[in-house]
Amino acid sequence: MKRTTTAPPVGEVPTAFGISTAPDGVPVAPMLSMFDPMFIGIDEFGQAVTLDLVFHNILVGGEPGGGKSGLLNTITAYAAMADNTRLVLFDGKLVELGPWMDIADEFVGPDLEHALSVLRRLQVVINNRYAWLRAQRRRKLDRQDRMSVILVVLDELALYSATYGTKDQREEFDRLLRDVVARGRACGVPVVAATQRPSVDIIPTSLRDLFGYRAAFRCTTINSSDIVLGRDWASQGYSASDIDPENRGMAYLLAETGVPRRIKAAYLNDAEIYQIADYMAWIRRTNTTALSGTAA
Amino acid sequence: MPKFSGRGNRRGFSRSGGTVTVLETRVHRSSARNARVAFILTTIVIALLTMTIASDYMNPVLALLLAAGLGPIVGALVWVVVRIWPVLRVLWWWTPEITSALALVYGWLWFADATDLVVRLIVVAALGGSFAIPPVRRRVWAVVLCLFVRHRLRVCFAQFIIANQSGTLPFILMARPTPVGERVWIYLRPGLDLTYLQASAEKIAVACSAAQTVIERVNPSNAAFLRVDIKRREVLTATVKPGLTDLVGADGTPIDDTTAVIAPSALDLPDVADPAVKAAKPATTRTVPPARPAPGPVFQPTSVTSADGEDVSDLIDF
Numbered sequence: 001m002k003r004t005t006t007a008p009p010v011g012e013v014p015t016a017f018g019i020s021t022a023p024d025g026v027p028v029a030p031m032l033s034m035f036d037p038m039f040i041g042i043d044e045f046g047q048a049v050t051l052d053l054v055f056h057n058i059l060v061g062g063e064p065g066g067g068k069s070g071l072l073n074t075i076t077a078y079a080a081m082a083d084n085t086r087l088v089l090f091d092g093k094l095v096e097l098g099p100w101m102d103i104a105d106e107f108v109g110p111d112l113e114h115a116l117s118v119l120r121r122l123q124v125v126i127n128n129r130y131a132w133l134r135a136q137r138r139r140k141l142d143r144q145d146r147m148s149v150i151l152v153v154l155d156e157l158a159l160y161s162a163t164y165g166t167k168d169q170r171e172e173f174d175r176l177l178r179d180v181v182a183r184g185r186a187c188g189v190p191v192v193a194a195t196q197r198p199s200v201d202i203i204p205t206s207l208r209d210l211f212g213y214r215a216a217f218r219c220t221t222i223n224s225s226d227i228v229l230g231r232d233w234a235s236q237g238y239s240a241s242d243i244d245p246e247n248r249g250m251a252y253l254l255a256e257t258g259v260p261r262r263i264k265a266a267y268l269n270d271a272e273i274y275q276i277a278d279y280m281a282w283i284r285r286t287n288t289t290a291l292s293g294t295a296a
Numbered sequence: 297m298p299k300f301s302g303r304g305n306r307r308g309f310s311r312s313g314g315t316v317t318v319l320e321t322r323v324h325r326s327s328a329r330n331a332r333v334a335f336i337l338t339t340i341v342i343a344l345l346t347m348t349i350a351s352d353y354m355n356p357v358l359a360l361l362l363a364a365g366l367g368p369i370v371g372a373l374v375w376v377v378v379r380i381w382p383v384l385r386v387l388w389w390w391t392p393e394i395t396s397a398l399a400l401v402y403g404w405l406w407f408a409d410a411t412d413l414v415v416r417l418i419v420v421a422a423l424g425g426s427f428a429i430p431p432v433r434r435r436v437w438a439v440v441l442c443l444f445v446r447h448r449l450r451v452c453f454a455q456f457i458i459a460n461q462s463g464t465l466p467f468i469l470m471a472r473p474t475p476v477g478e479r480v481w482i483y484l485r486p487g488l489d490l491t492y493l494q495a496s497a498e499k500i501a502v503a504c505s506a507a508q509t510v511i512e513r514v515n516p517s518n519a520a521f522l523r524v525d526i527k528r529r530e531v532l533t534a535t536v537k538p539g540l541t542d543l544v545g546a547d548g549t550p551i552d553d554t555t556a557v558i559a560p561s562a563l564d565l566p567d568v569a570d571p572a573v574k575a576a577k578p579a580t581t582r583t584v585p586p587a588r589p590a591p592g593p594v595f596q597p598t599s600v601t602s603a604d605g606e607d608v609s610d611l612i613d614f
Contacts, residue, residue, distance in 0.1 A: 040538070042531060044530075046531045077540050078540060081543060081544075249536070272541045276541060
């Protein structure tokens with residue numbers, strides 16, 4: 001539902017807010033919420049698949065071209081349009097999550113030291129939030145707290161955990177990320193991580209097993225599928241290696257049901273991603289040039 | 297299934313001693329026994345209640361006589377209902393079809409009395425023409441299939457899914473269309489479980505003329521409440537849109553608030569000199585770091601010349 005109000009005449013646009021032009025109305029935030037179920041696709045019966053992502057971490061795996069980044073962009077787009085939500089994005093390739101760079105509170109490119117710095121900050125935020133929750137005599141954040149949800153999205157996790165930087169830096173990255181994944185869930189810092197094959201040489205098993213939700217896109221081998229989904233699901237008939245290579249975006253999702261189910265992830269093309277990203281950047285009005293100019 | 301025939305028929309599925317006859321016999325016996333039990337219980341309960349209540353208003357002997365008369369009468373009514381319950385159940389199963397047929401016949405009669413021939417022809421043509429519209433046709437066909445699969449599921453339960461000693465079938469609840477086929481909710485009687493039904497999923501798919509049948513539990517706290525998904529089509533090959541673009545402006549969003557990206561100019565291998573890579577490589581890095589080419593001068597073509605030597609810069613957006 002598009003929420004716009006009638007556009008005032010151009011001359012009456014409140015330029016004090018830095019709006020120089022209005023396309024067809026005064027922008028109003030979509031008012032989605034991370035505390036509501038997030039639509040990510042359909043299941044094999046054509047029914048909507050939603051995730052309660054604010055209190056869960058999700059690990060996305062699969063071969064290149066399987067649809068991992070499509071799911072990541074859908075999740076990121078929803079979060080970008082959600083009320084009181086901050087984005088912390090890690091993308092070594094720059095192009096997968098790059099469209100959201102302007103509205104992300106932190107965007108980490110191929111720079112492991114920057115990644116470490118951001119994770120250390122998140123760790124402090126988590127510490128402070130738990131101290132705050134303890135002061136409130138509570139154990140979990142909820143919608144009424146009006147505290148921001150900080151969504152951490154990592155595309156190609158292996159770049160940070162096994163490729164960039166020194167061994168000490170990578171170990172510190174694993175340590176910090178494990179802490180964020182382990183403790184961030186209940187205080188509004190969910191993590192979405194994607195990698196091609198989350199085997200032990202890419203991320204430690206202790207870190208991998210902390211992800212409650214799993215999404216396995218097309219995998220080249222049965223073993224790879226089991227690494228993503230966990231346990232011995234392939235022997236029970238749930239193997240992402242059976243997915244048709246031509247059917248991009250199809251995946252096995254292991255979430256609330258406790259059993260993997262086949263889904264087709266929703267997909268945004270580049271134009272749609274930039275359409276949403278530009279609109280959300282416009283709403284946020286991060287560029288204060290016009291405001292400064294007006295004030296002057 | 298000879299073990300249920302009660303006659304040790306070695307030919308198994310022959311018509312003289314087949315499963316169908318045996319099941320119907322069991323249902324028949326169950327109905328007679330249930331009717332008898334219902335008659336006795338109802339008679340006793342009604343008689344006791346009548347005697348208890350009536351004794352407050354009349355002589356206890358008269359109350360006893362009244363109870364002795366009223367109890368068997370009500371018991372007999374209950375006996376009749378229970379005895380013909382298999383017939384009532386069949387009528388209940390076919391209620392949608394019977395109701396639709398009656399509505400169609402009596403509706404048409406009323407319509408024919410109230411209108412003349414021209415109006416009737418126009419209405420019939422309009423109704424018939426609406427079936428030429430694919431969405432309408434698909435909707436109607438989907439509803440018809442919902443009715444169809446409920447009957448087919450009932451056949452499955454009666455024919456090859458053995459329920460219990462009395463031969464009672466599961467409750468087949470609502471059915472509704474889904475993008476891939478139909479979804480039917482059922483409530484199991486004692487004697488069946490999810491695993492048993494899942495083992496027969498392929499047979500159910502055949503009976504429903506479907507590609508696949510998936511049976512799942514609806515409510516984790518109730519093992520008897522199941523959902524049967526009958527799949528006739530594949531939807532996972534479709535492109536799914538999250539609908540988020542409907543929430544933002546279609547186009548024309550100002551991009552003043554986005555950061556201008558300076559594109560590097562060294563986009564081909566000969567454009568990147570070896571010293572530049574070495575300079576960008578951190579001394580402490582063991583593996584090959586990401587290529588972070590130093591921001592070079594932005595490519596700013598000053599003019600473009602066509603094949604015939606004409607400057608066409610004004611015709612191209614850089």
